[in-house]
Amino acid sequence: MMDVATRVGVSRQLVGLAFRNEAGVSSSTRERIFEAASELGYSPDIAARSLRRRSSNYIGVLFNPAHSSADDIVEALYAAAHARGYNLILGALTATRDERDAITELLGFRTESVILISPETPVNELRKLAKRLPVISIGRPLPQGVCSAVRSDGQRGIAAAVDHLVELGHRDIAYVLTRSLPEFAARHQGYVTAMDRHGLPSRVREVDGDFTEESGASAAESLLAEPVMPTAVVCSNDHAAMGLINRLLRAGLRVPEDVSVTGYDDSRIARLSFVDLTSVRQDPEEMSTAAVEAAVQMMSDQESAPQERMIVPTLVIRGSTGRPRSEAQLHPR
Incomplete structure (x- = not known):
């Protein structure tokens, strides 16, 4: 200087x-x-500067790069935090680094609050963490009072995908269920409720493992083994939809001519021109702004009670959905 x-x-x-x-x-x-x-x-020297002040102006962010929407949310969090005079410290999850390690590291940087994107930390540990500093969860439904939370209305989002397919004329609509997804229950309920409302039978294919492309490929294998393929498949996230589409194409089926497919998150892979996936958009900018605003509010008023903010998702229609095939039945090739 x-x-x-x-x-x-x-x-x-x-x-x-x-x-x-x-x-x-x-x-x-x-x-x-x-x-x-x-x-x-x-x-x-930002670290040295923060030591000289009572406030570090750091917000810690925990994220998993495997989540299809994580990169969009992190990008939006930077803009939202900067607009309010805060910097971000990122803590990424990897195969050799769990949430507890990442959160401990974030606290070591004197973060004044932490934003957790789709955390899997047990509720009792989140409650203890929230007693130390403001904690905001993005994407995971939590019991009231654990910590502040921001998430999209997964039930409404999946229902919008089902409604879209029904409007196109589909009646045999399957759903890919992955229980490891933080919001699996709400999205599954959205599918069941929408199908009941339209008077259609549910056709759920639960797959083991995580919510990556492999889960979608596994669901496709299950559907291909059945006598009749559904005319449409609703996936609980974009990665699963991508894996399902790839496996269907390898089996000789066309998307959407033979099978329509929808995803969830409207992530970058959904927006690729050669994927062109119909997907439910969570609006990462609105979610990130709400999360940062909650963090700033709780940092300025430590007596404020945890709040949940629900973001209404929208369906983005692209080329992976169309009218159902004209054949009465389609046998896997």
Whole structure:
């Protein structure tokens, strides 16, 4: 900082004010300070700065890269946090790194609150964590009072997918159920309720394992082994839909000419031109803004009670759904 101050011809204190974005520095001087810092290869030590203050201005974020919507939510969280003067510390889950390890590391960075994207931590541990600092869960239904939560209305989202398929003329609609998905119960209920409302029989295929492409491929194998394929399949997330579509194509079936497929999350893979997947959009920007606002509110008022915010999802219709095949039955090839 002294090197920057010397080059610009100002005091070290003025350089500090500029980097803290505080008043007392003209716009022209601030620009000269940043230009000199860039030329000298200097950037402020954020960790050291946080130690000198009572507030670290850090919000910790726990996420699993395997979740189809995690990258969109993290990206939106950065914008929402920055708009309120906060920085993010990310904690990623891997095959050798569980949630407890990641959360412990986030706390070590003096985070003032933590946002957990689709956490699997037991409820009793979340309740203990929420007594230490504000905790906001994104995507997981939790008992009232455990911690603040933001999630999409999975029941309504899946029901919208079923309604869309029924409007196209489908009557034999299957559902891929993966219990490891944090919101599996609400999404499953949305399917059952919608099918009952239309007077149609439910056709659920529960698959073991996680919610990646393999679960969708496993569901496709199960459906292909049956005498008659459904005309449409509703998947509980985009990764499962991708795996199911790939396996159907390998079996010689066409999407959507033979089988229509829907996903959930409207993730980046759904938006790829060669995938063109009809999917339920959770609106990561709205969810992230709500999560950051909840964190900021609880940090400023530690007596505030945990709240749940429900985001209404929307169905994005693309090329993976169409009218049902004209044949009365389609046998797997």
